[in-house]
Amino acid sequence: MKLLYFAWLRARVGCAEEEVALPPRVHDVAGLLDWLRGRSDRHAEALRNLGLVRVAINQDYVGLSHPVRESDEVALFPPVTGG
Amino acid sequence: MIRVQREDFDVGAELERLTAGNPRIGAVASFIGLVRNMGGSDRVSALTLEHYPGMTERKLAEIEAEAHSRWPLDAALIIHRHGRLKPGDRIVLVATASPHREAALAACHFLIDWLKTEAPFWKSEETPAGERWVESRAEDDAARERWTPALKV
Numbered sequence: 612m613k614l615l616y617f618a619w620l621r622a623r624v625g626c627a628e629e630e631v632a633l634p635p636r637v638h639d640v641a642g643l644l645d646w647l648r649g650r651s652d653r654h655a656e657a658l659r660n661l662g663l664v665r666v667a668i669n670q671d672y673v674g675l676s677h678p679v680r681e682s683d684e685v686a687l688f689p690p691v692t693g694g
Numbered sequence: 695m696i697r698v699q700r701e702d703f704d705v706g707a708e709l710e711r712l713t714a715g716n717p718r719i720g721a722v723a724s725f726i727g728l729v730r731n732m733g734g735s736d737r738v739s740a741l742t743l744e745h746y747p748g749m750t751e752r753k754l755a756e757i758e759a760e761a762h763s764r765w766p767l768d769a770a771l772i773i774h775r776h777g778r779l780k781p782g783d784r785i786v787l788v789a790t791a792s793p794h795r796e797a798a799l800a801a802c803h804f805l806i807d808w809l810k811t812e813a814p815f816w817k818s819e820e821t822p823a824g825e826r827w828v829e830s831r832a833e834d835d836a837a838r839e840r841w842t843p844a845l846k847v
Contacts, residue, residue: 615746617744617746617814617816618744618816618818618827619816619827667746667749667814670746670748670749670752671749671752686746686749686814688746688814688816689816689827689830690829690830691810691811691812691813691814691815691816691830692810692815692816692817692827692828692829692830693743693745693774693785693786693809693810693813693814693815693816693817694727694774694785694786694806694809694810694813694815694834
């Protein structure tokens with residue numbers, strides 16, 4: 612699975628992009644975020660407050676119960692501030 | 695039409711192009727967003743806009759299509775810049791054209807309100823206290839809610 616991070620999430624995790632092998636027990640966005648928090652202290656810190664994390668799968672916004680698959684591009688980022 | 699670019703744009707030329715060859719158009723509305731020199735109580739010397747290439751274009755195209763489905767528009771344009779900008783620089787242009795003003799004005803307002811809460815852009819400000827990410831504003835979410843029913847997400 613390809614993971615992308617933007618804005619302060621990128622800065623806190625310490626990389627813009629990483630390729631991960633999804634464990635079989637991870638089926639949805641909530642499970643993915645939970646698993647990611649265990650990857651490193653930096654991930655745990657970046658994903659501490661899920662109220663500030665938006666998730667897009669294959670470039671569409673999704674909620675916590677949305678299923679995840681190995682072939683997905685998953686982007687994690689803070690609420691947007693363009694315009 | 696959607697454009698995401700580093701370069702500045704010429705507002706006059708863009709508006710000319712929007713209406714060229716279509717004498718049905720009787721109204722053009724536009725919104726231009728600029729970099730402010732203040733963020734809260736801190737002076738801002740520069741702003742860097744980051745975005746999610748691919749999703750940005752996709753979201754802007756969806757928003758534009760939604761505007762076309764809600765109002766009788768002859769043309770719509772969204773140009774959004776990214777990269778490092780200075781106070782006074784243009785960030786975004788939204789323009790809409792229709793036979794009468796009501797549709798053009800409402801659609802233009804809708805487009806900028808939706809863009810601010812949907813399009814994946816993030817601003818980072820350079821201030822005397824250092825560089826910091828701009829936080830999203832509850833007012834922007836409220837502005838977007840004016841235009842519900844929501845786009846499906």
